[in-house]
Amino acid sequence: MDTVVDMAKAIKIQAKDVNVFYGEKQALNNVSIDIEDRSVTAFIGPSGCGKSTFLRCFNRMNDVIPSCRVEGSIMMGDVDVNSLQTDPVLLRARIGMVFQKPNPFPKTIFENVAYGPRIHGLAQSKTELDDMVEDSLKKAGLWGEVADRLADQATGLSGGQQQRLCIARAIAVGPDVLLMDEPCSALDPIATSVIEELISELQQRFTILIVTHSMQQAARVSQKTAYFHLGTLVEYGDTKDVFTLPKNEQTEAYISGKIG
Amino acid sequence: MSDFLSPNLVVFAMTIAAAFLSFYLATGRVRKQAIASQTKSHSLNQYYGFYVSLWVLVPAILLALMWMFAADPMLTSAAKARMVDAYPNLPESFLNLKMAQLVNIASGYIKAPDAVMAAQAELLRAAQASADRARSLTLAAVMCNGFFYAFRRVSPELRARVLCEAFLRRLFFLSAVVAILTTIGIVASLLFEAVRFFREISLFDFFFGTHWSPMTALRPGDAAAADEFVAGSTGSFGMVPVMAGTLLVAVIAMAVAVPIGLFSAIYTSEFASWRVRNIVKPTLEVLAGVPTVVYGFFAALTAAPFFRDLGLFVGLDVSSQSALAAGGVMGIMIIPFISSLSDDVITAVPQSLRDGAYGLGSTRGETIIRVVLPAAFPGLVGAFLLAISRAIGETMIVVMAAGVAANMTINPLESVTTVTVQIVMLLTGDNEFDSVKTLSAFALGMTLFVITLLLNVAALTASRRLGQRYE
Structure with a gap:
């Protein structure tokens, strides 16, 4: 692991001076951050600190909330995610998202994974679609468990399986970046450890941003950690540094459990 | 007594007054007892009041309802028996008309056409008056009985709140039962009449017949169809x-x-x-x-x-x-x-x-x-x-x-x-x-x-x- 972290990595996303408002209330203040390619970056901090709001800026999910306004630039390559010219629908095909509660569609397992390729017209033939579904389920570590029951309702799967199905569904669209909003908060410890292992594997192919309430989880899965407090980015650095030698008092208080 | 103060209204007012009075008496009793025995009552005072009021009201209401369903038909059938004696040779349908007339005369809505009817109406009115008196007395007795039973039980140890709660539960249950029973009653009456129909017309003719003209006999100029209907043909109820x-x-x-x-x-x-x-x-x-x-x-x-x-x-x-x-x-x-x-x-x-x-x-x-x-x-x-x-x-x-x-x-x-x-x-x-x-x-x-x-x-x-x- 250490060798991976030590390697200098390319910057995948560059957020600069991001401000978010809900109506009059400001939820994020001038957040700037560089996200490394093919690594896991964890956003931690107490409830209401703006970490989920920030995560939702990366795929414009805040557009769904009528009173929400996002300022600043989030450059991914030469595309400004936050620009009005950028089509959020196309953007979300490049930046997948996994939510807090598993939210499979009330369709079959196959149809759930095939959903993205279908709406984006990614598969030319039925066999190609089958291959994509199989490939995505394999990457999400679910293929072995569901290979013989792809036609079953997805809602019949266990919580952990549902969440991995949601990851497979996101992967199937072929994104570069995966956003995960507390993906294990609704799961039991065993399902959580399965997902955490999966995240470590996926990190070789995707840039992953994960919001988590569990500091142990952040320490286990991420290479970079960003600590948020009251809408500001307080500290950002290599995970092992943030957890062992926090530079900021607030970060230290949070990590040692004094606040939270 | 004026017309406005009908006996029913007076009885109703007295009942309500009795309920209020018993509420007042019960709360007073439990308050005094709690002070005397230096204990805290199990429930708030008002629950003792409700408890006794309910014992006064509920049996009285049940009795009044039963009376309504039992006494009025008895009065009517007794009057009818007298009418049969008075008019021995009248056919049933005329007798029913006379009965309706009699009830109206007795209530004072119309004047009696002859002496026989006037006498009969007087008898009915007297019977109604004595029934009303009997009802008032019975109601009073039931209310007193309920009051003394409950009032004597009132003491700080009585779990009045729990008892009131149980009453509420039964009240809600009863309302649900009434709604369901009404539905069943409607369906039953519908079913009863439908069965009478199907005694005349076969199920097959009704559900699969393709000709519907129940009014055929009333339609002029369609003599053939009318004959068919009169003859009891089943063709027109499809x-x-x-x-x-x-x-x-x-x-x-x-x-x-x-x-x-x-x-x-x-x-x-x-x-x-x-x-x-x-x-x-x-x-x-x-x-x-x-x-x-x-x-x-x-x-x-x-x-x-x-x-x-x-x-x-x-x-x-x-x-x-x-x-x-x-x-x-x-x-x-x-x-x-x-x-x-x-x-x-x-x-x-x-x-x-x-x-x-x-x-x-x-x-x-x-x-x-x-x-x-x-x-x-x-x-x-x-x-x-x-x-x-x-x-x-x-x-x-x-x-x-x-x-x-x-x-x-x-x-x-x-x-x-x-x-x-x-x-x-x-x-x-x-x-x-x-x-x-x-x-x-x-x-x-x-x-x-x-x-x-x-x-x-x-x-x-x-x-x-x-x-x-x-x-």
């Missing part, structure tokens, strides 16, 4: 054309209401801002408050002539009582029903599913068509089934705008009749309620009831499936 007409009108209504209702529900639940939604939704629901007779006017005086003129314009022969006009207006009536139910169902689809779809790069339309509507599907089916059962049972619009003749057709431009129209036709006006003609209305009503019941059960099952899936 419900197929009537049911076909009902279904045709319902299908037209649904063809109007489902698209408009569903699409407006999609608009209010998915696209409208809350401000627009707060205007559009109540406005749509105002449509549901329009009395159906007003829709009836609209169908008969505006929609039907409009369709007829439109038909003339394009060279089609449209009946002035076309199924199209009745069904179309009925569809407008059902729109708010469908839009409101569908809106609830669509809003119940969790936001997380929409987020999931957006997160995969779906547009709004794709999210609605591929995720939200399939998820809402069972609930939507439930809403539509409920709407169909409304359409089938709807009466006023079709009475005013649909035809009377039972044509067997699926052409919406022709006139058809419906089950509800036929029931209205059969049961209004002067009718003997035991002819096959009127009894057939009950058979139709029973059929209608069974169909709508099945539709409602199917609708409930469908909606419940949606509910289970999202906890």
